[in-house]
Amino acid sequence: MAEAPVIVAADLHTHSSVSDGTETPAELVAAVAAAGLGAFALTDHDSTAGWAAAAAGARERGITLIPGMELSTRIQFASVHVLAYLIDPLDEALLAETARIRxxxxxxxxxxxxxxxxxxxxxxxxxxxxxxxxxxxxxxxxxxxxxxxxxxxxxxxxxxxxxxxxxGYAQPHYAPDPLTGIRLIRAAGGVPVLAHPGTRGAEDVIPEDKLRRFVDAGLFGLEIDHPENREGSKRRLRELAAKYGLAVTGSSDYHGSGKPNRLGAYTTPPEVVERIIAEGTGTSPVFG
Incomplete structure (x- = not known):
């Protein structure tokens, strides 16, 4: 009988050249290994196209991969991203929505x-x-x-x-509201986490009435330990996470040379990674 895989701390937010990272999925895995990390999630924007190459690299290097995606959503003109772990990459509703977003x-x-x-x-x-x-x-x-x-x-x-x-050059792109995004992720067997919700300061942390609705729709957690979340925001977000029973995740939001964020700057503890794996039914982790 095969031994159960050992769950370790993971950097749960990284990007490859499939979206806006500067490294291919294979190069990203090599960077993860060089950083001494035992587990990570690939979360390209609105795409799972990098999963296969990342999985192959993870197996070769003995690294655990949590397949994921960063789903674009929007509240009026404000961009709100939702990390989607272990979704079914062939779920028709989610595929249609991400195609529209792209x-x-x-x-x-x-x-x-x-x-x-x-x-x-x-x-x-x-x-x-x-x-x-x-x-x-x-x-x-x-x-x-x-x-x-x-x-x-x-x-x-x-x-x-x-x-x-x-x-004056910018304009918004289409994205569903976060409530719809969370429901789509759950329907695809995934585990939704609000990405970097504290980057604008404590006064702009997501309103509690909206957060309550997200929790009711199946929100799993908040990405609080993130390089761009402000300290005041983190304190308020931890209060909300405790109040609503939400998991707290940590990650680097690594983009290669596209951002100063460094792999492993923050990680998610093994017990939270284990909960994500237990709840995700759309696809399986890759244990290298």
């Missing part, structure tokens, strides 16, 4: 580039040159194109400058 991201990106191109030397081909085949194209790729053209020093500089909403 198409909207694409057309939104084209329009942003058209607007920027009126004032700066930037073309759609410049953006495409910063992507890989099948990638979910978005603003990070526009930022990389701006850097390549010399209009910004780094991706972060591009977001703080030309791509900041105050500059």
């Amino acid at each position: 198409e909207s991201r694409f057309t939104r990106a084209e329009e942003i580039v058209r607007r920027i191109g009126r004032d700066y030397d930037l073309t759609w081909d410049d953006v495409l040159s910063q992507t890989t085949e099948g990638a979910t194209i978005g603003r990070p790729h526009i930022a990389d194109a701006l850097v390549a053209r010399g209009h910004a020093a780094t991706r972060s500089d591009a977001f703080d400058g030309i791509l900041h909403w105050r500059r």
Whole structure:
């Protein structure tokens, strides 16, 4: 009889070049190994296309992979992301919704580039040159194109400058509301966690009445230990997590060289990882 796999602490939020990371899924696994991590989740934006390559790398290197996705949702003009662990990648409703989101991201990106191109030397081909085949194209790729053209020093500089909403070039893309997203994730056998809900400060932590509805719909947890959550927000979020019985997760939100976030900056303890695995029925973890 095979021994039960050992569950270890995991970095539960990483991105590959399938969305807006700078490393392929295989390169990401190598980076996870180099960082000394025993487990991680691949959570590309609105896509599971990197799962197979990441799983192969995880098996080779003896690393546990929690297959996941970062689902785009929106409350009016505010972007709210929901991490979706162990979903069924073939669930028809979720596939239809993510296809709609990716198409909207694409057309939104084209329009942003058209607007920027009126004032700066930037073309759609410049953006495409910063992507890989099948990638979910978005603003990070526009930022990389701006850097390549010399209009910004780094991706972060591009977001703080030309791509900041105050500059007038940005526009929202389609995304469902978080309540719909949570229900879709649960219906696909997945485990939903609100991603980095404290980046805007304690005064902008998600309203409690909305959070209560999310919990009723099946929300599993809050990603509180995250490099971009503010300290005041973290305190309030821990209070809400305790009040509503939500799990607390930790992760780096690693994007390779696309962000300063480093692998393993925060991790999720084994007991919470084990709960996610127990609740996820859409797909199985990969135990390397």
